[in-house]
């Protein structure tokens with residue numbers, strides 16, 4: 001008889017896990033607090049751009065319903081900027097594999113229908129802890145994939161693996177349409193605008209449920225800094241206005257591009273702040289039974305490195321493979337915890353990358369990006385890290401490894417010096433020009 005798994009939560013982790021287990025012959029029951037129609041009528045959800053192998057994986061699972069409709073992200077453009085309205089340099093390169101960002105309302109609505117068509121039982125229910133206990137008894141395994149933000153977690157915080165204890169960014173997201181593509185540079189592909197110490201902004205080509213192809217903007221403001229203006233925003237339109245002001249002040253070359261833009265709908269925006277947290281993957285219920293957690297419910301990162309949905313996908317696949325290998329043996333709590341430890345051998349790099357991006361760029365990291373602005377193969381290596389963060393280690397984390405990496409890519413110390421001089425000249429030119437503008441004013 002097929003082994004039975006109850007999955008609580010039909011989001012990124014739940015849908016992928018369900019599809020994986022169904023193709024491996026498990027009996028799957030999905031417990032979702034929303035119907036497919038509810039998802040479509042819902043507020044906008046996070047951008048959740050998938051990179052690299054995660055796009056391939058959804059395709060292999062037959063969950064790639066929007067490939068061909070959603071914009072395929074084949075190039076990434078990163079502007080590293082100074083806080084006084086200057087692009088210091090740009091990295092423009094193609095990741096090895098395209099990325100894809102599709103409205104989660106479409107994905108989860110269609111995913112629920114699709115899994116039901118493939119034989120999953122779908123139960124529409126907001127599962128409580130008491131009910132979870134019954135579900136743990138009913139199935140060979142109950143897996144909790146309810147994301148974060150639904151109140152106190154069942155899963156205990158792991159203090160050794162949770163290195164941060166407060167949010168490092170205030171996040172704002174809005175989906176926009178009607179921007180002036182002719183006035184923008186790099187917006188047909190994924191664009192990053194980084195002003196270190198102030199803000200990281202992502203302009204993500206996106207398939208929106210209502211507006212179709214548009215841009216989803218994710219803005220990560222350093223608390224208390226010049227970009228931290230969104231916490232009191234109360235509507236999508238207000239958010240877009242605040243964004244226009246921010247762009248005028250910090251990234252004025254984007255002003256014409258953004259001038260005619262409007263939100264794709266009144267609900268496609270959000271604000272928040274996330275404390276990156278790693279939790280124990282197994283929770284004990286009042287009866288003594290246990291459940292497994294996956295996705296944001298146990299590994300929650302700030303969205304700055306765009307890893308949450310990618311990691312939920314990786315975790316779901318990893319656990320589906322291990323559950324199948326387990327054969328007829330019990331999915332005991334110790335076995336689940338040690339299987340999570342095996343995943344963590346990979347997952348820790350995701351967290352190292354996400355947390356590193358929240359810190360000020362170290363000198364050697366800035367040098368790597370500067371070199372990438374002249375050597376697209378280095379840009380490709382950096383952007384590939386979003387699909388597979390292990391590929392960034394050790395060279396994006398250690399100065400010695402960074403130097404060796406640059407040498408391997410044909411960048412000598414004298415080249416770096418030349419590139420830095422180029423940037424210094426640009427800065428001096430900018431200061432003189434803005435000084436002149438100031439004295440004229």
Ligand SMILES: Cc1cc2nc3c(=O)[nH]c(=O)nc-3n(C[C@H](O)[C@H](O)[C@H](O)COP(=O)(O)OP(=O)(O)OC[C@H]3O[C@@H](n4cnc5c(N)ncnc54)[C@H](O)[C@@H]3O)c2cc1C
Pocket residue numbers: 008009010011012013014031032033034046047048049050108125126127128145146147148150171172173218294295296297303305306307308309310311312
């Ligand atoms: C602004 C922003 C931008 C982001 N951008 C990216 C990005 O570019 N790339 C990336 O990889 N990640 C990104 N993320 C993170 C990503 O969206 C999440 O990490 C990912 O969706 C987590 O998947 P999950 O399955 O764990 O949870 P979710 O996708 O949140 O799914 C959980 C589901 O469980 C359901 N649920 C909740 N409680 C219950 C209950 N009691 N019973 C039944 N069902 C329940 C909910 O309805 C929900 O659908 C971003 C996040 C934010 C905030």
